[in-house]
Amino acid sequence: MKTVSPAEVAKHKSKSDVWVIIHGKVYDLTKFLPEHPGGQKIIMKYAGRDATSAFEPIHPPDIIDRFLSPEVCMGQVDAAALDAVEKVETEEEKKLRIARENKPKLAEMYNSFDFESVAKNVLKPDAWAYYSSGSDDEISMRENHNAFHRIWLRPRVMVDVAKINMSTQMLGTKVSMPLYITATALGKLGHPDGEKVLTRAAGKRDVIQMIPTLASCSFDEIIDARTDSQTQWLQLYVNSDRAVTKKFVEHAENRGIKGLFITADAPQLGRREKDMRQKYSQEAPDEMDNETVNRDEGAARAISSFIDPSLNWKDVAWFKSITKMPIIIKGVQTPEDAVMAWRNGCAGVVLSNHGGRQLDFAPSSIEILPEVIDALKREGCDPKKDFDVYIDGGIRRGSDIFKAIALGAKGCGIGRPFLFAMSGYGDQGVERLLELYQNELEMCMRLMGAPTIADITPEMVDIRNLKDHFVSNPTDYLAKHAYEKMHPRGNLSKL
Incomplete structure (x- = not known):
């Protein structure tokens, strides 16, 4: 298999020419980009560089072989050269790193919450x-x-x-x-x-x-x-x-x-809206109006x-x-x-x-x-x-x-x-x-x-009260910030 340098991969980072590295192999995803169920933005985020960390948690190991033709594999990346590439920490990565560094000690964990x-x-x-x-x-x-x-x-x-x-x-x-x-x-x-x-x-x-x-x-x-x-x-x-x-x-x-x-x-x-909203946060604005590919179901639907x-x-x-x-x-x-x-x-x-x-x-x-x-x-x-x-x-x-x-x-x-x-x-x-x-x-x-x-x-x-259904928060969960409160009028407002 042909060896491709990270510098060569980095040249291909536009929507009309996008390469990514996944598990040490280089893939040309230009034609696949509009069809990606997860949206274009997540691919473009890793355009021209290693996308393994984003790819691996979501996809089964054999998904590339099952859904992409062999021709999209451009070769194997030069591993030594890839290791030498300077890693640039994003703001999100910095925030997570600080959170992990400052998390409580394990001995301080007293319950599942x-x-x-x-x-x-x-x-x-x-x-x-x-x-x-x-x-x-x-x-x-x-x-x-x-x-x-x-x-x-x-x-x-x-x-x-x-x-x-x-x-x-x-x-x-x-x-x-x-x-x-x-x-x-x-x-x-x-x-x-x-x-x-x-x-x-x-x-x-x-x-x-x-x-x-x-x-x-x-x-x-x-x-x-x-x-x-x-x-x-x-x-x-x-x-x-x-x-x-x-x-x-x-x-x-x-x-x-x-x-x-x-x-x-x-x-x-089921409609897991929190997951679905996160999917939109990873899409470019111009994709949201694209009705040719259904991307509104989040990670759950995709797998x-x-x-x-x-x-x-x-x-x-x-x-x-x-x-x-x-x-x-x-x-x-x-x-x-x-x-x-x-x-x-x-x-x-x-x-x-x-x-x-x-x-x-x-x-x-x-x-x-x-x-x-x-x-x-x-x-x-x-x-x-x-x-x-x-x-x-x-x-x-x-x-x-x-x-x-x-x-x-x-x-x-x-x-x-x-x-x-x-x-x-x-x-x-x-x-x-x-x-x-x-x-x-x-x-x-x-x-x-x-x-x-x-x-x-x-x-x-x-268990006498087991069947007593109630919502723990008396204010509706999703609508609590949407409804306007009732305001007393006239003399009642002075009470």
Whole structure:
């Protein structure tokens, strides 16, 4: 392959002649520029220089080979010469560097919210927009955690709690506590090692990691980062091309994946407006009126157009025919669908509204958990033995995990908080957060008089107010700066 100098690449930085460097190779993107789903501005920002840092977190490794012809590759950049090029720090890069240099010490992180506060400052704007966004008014996203506040605890005293054992089994795997790191996309937006950070931390703390379909790292990279005894699950977005899905599932099973979690709540991606607005901030003004290419969906839409909207209950039988892995339906939001999963021979469900990123005003998982357990029991199903019920969304404290276990959940999936911990502190941050969850759950179990997971019962929680829906902020979330306030008139103004 021809070697190209950085000086030669730097000559090609206009819209009519644009070259960029990605993973050490030089590409002529002149013809592709108007068609780029992410807009022209982000490509022009890196015109004539190395774009790897912007490209890698968003795109799968093979996307260039799949979508661009070989002719656009102009050769391989001279690596030594590229290293010698003086790096010019932008204002945005300077701001992020200072934030990272001045972040609190890891020992000062006392809960999951601390990690979120740090992440907001140290992440690039597009990364923060993607990680933190919910759909529409973000009511469901906030309700996911708020719902836990409507559950109160009923502590028992005079119980021997000198020793606390929070170990349990999930899908046949013994784990240190009823928590797993759930699937979240685009890990490299937060850390160069992406999902491998989560893999390593999960292995050290003896918890399960669910691998996302839309990871920044390749599936095999994540598998190769695990320990010999580590258990991993796979979150699956079903491809419209079922041959692709079949190949992926079979490969996952051959690599030792112990559970197939089929995402069912995303036949169409929700409108994550925070992410969508960030997309416009990266476009040139003259592009915003270009209706030939749809760029208004943000990073989420750009990476997920392959998802099959025709997925239905009849497909469960097909999945059972191609794999022996236990099949779990992820994204269940009603008791009726939990029962349907049981009737169709699934091993369990994940009660989830996709972190509040799909249908706004969809119920929180903790809210529907009691009625799901009751509905399964009426079907003759014992959720403790026959069928695993997991929940995710809004779990921020060890007491949240306790409440979920008390109401019948086998375990809790946690996503965003681990992304935030990883973004600020890497491996050590994720391990620290796992330690905090463990310490909080241990304290809660001791103060509740429950020395083991089996001792946590429904009688330990008061859920009389669980169905009382309200928006935590009485002022409408998005419209609070738009409405004019009522002003008293006449004599009332003097009161």
